[in-house]
Amino acid sequence: MDRYINAPLSDEDAAGLRAGDYVYITGTIYTARDAAHKRMAEALEKGTTLPIDMNHNIIYYMGPSPAREGRPIGSAGPTTASRMDKYAPDLLDLGLKGMIGKGKRSQAVKDAIVRNKAVYFAAVGGAGALLSKRITSSRVIAYDDLGTEAIRELTVENFPVIVVIDSEGNNLYELAAKQYCKM
């Protein structure tokens, strides 16, 4: 089912999404990948505040290629989410409502998604040129020294994603592969 939602993500929208829904996101989302997650985990350990408020926000696991002149961003597709599995449960418990990436998640992340009524979305891996067209602005807001791995605030318009794990724990990767398996 096609759905149009806004970011930050409301409790109602998050709860209403189901694994397999094709979703277009409009609003503000944040990028963070390996190195930024490691830094955020260190900040939490030290008891310092995070550079972004997790509450109702969506993190996009993505490190863009450099932007050409006059463009907000370069190629901007998702990276593999499982590398962030170590860090994601803590962020979900702090109010993170959505994650956009690609690939499987750990049981600990799935449990944290259900516990916090959050959503894991997949963007299509390797569609970075197309996805960049749905990003209208990009601004580094933390960890600038990390280059492509810095935390960016993105404005997105009808950014296309698919619900993989919904707030009830349904998992599209498992359901869909079974449907087409002919072994």
Place this chain on the structure above:
Amino acid sequence: MRTIQTTDITENIKQMCIEANHYLSDDMKQVFNKAVDNEESPLGRQVLEQLKENLEIASSDMIPICQDTGMAVIFMNVGQEVHFEGGSITDAVNEGVRQGYTEGYLRKSVVKDPIIRENTKDNTPAVIHYDIVPGDKVEITVAPKGFGSENMSRIFMLKPADGIEGVKEAILTAVKDAGPNACPPMVVGVGIGGTFEKCAQLAKKALTRDLNCKSDIPYVNDLEEEMLDKINRLGIGPGGLGGTQTALAVNIETYPTHIAGLPVAVNICCHVNRHAHRVI
């Protein structure tokens, strides 16, 4: 003896890094179009259509096909009658990568040390495989490799008694474990034989082989076709979201091996199987 200036190598490598990251080769486009026609899942078809549109945007707007513009893997087949003039050939290759990734707006994804992890900021060094071959030409293949799929690659040191059935099981295990992480529909490069490192290199080389060129060893050719069919029955589908097009191709390369061993390497590549090829 033919003299080639190392600056010529630099210029070619630079252009090839930019070319490979914005345009897929014709053989890749052909298998891609076939996958769109054959996909049974509506969501799978939607994903493939999105990927086709992505390729068009990449070439028309000069935006890299994928933001992971890879670590530059370069095969250099150097004719033994070639003399390089102008300094170190390895430095010249790396200079080409540096210029290509900087001037081409490509992502710098290489860290200087695997543990300290400081970005080199110019995507060097490349991984360079040299081979000395007859003749006076230099054949260069630039294959930028993304790590979503590289991380899902595997090597299996099988026993001779495992035989061809063991090889089939190893390939299927690697693909199943990779699942959605490797950005399917994938291209599967397989190396069979050699030693531990030779086998891994065969698998990498297999990914750069033109998909229209079949193996000239009959059983290998049969194995490629059988494994493509088996992989596409797994149900993983485009983006891992379910479907019948999990792999676009399986390319297998073999090499003699030891009486006690049967190494199998499975190097998985996503649908952005990039490689630029030139002969100088």
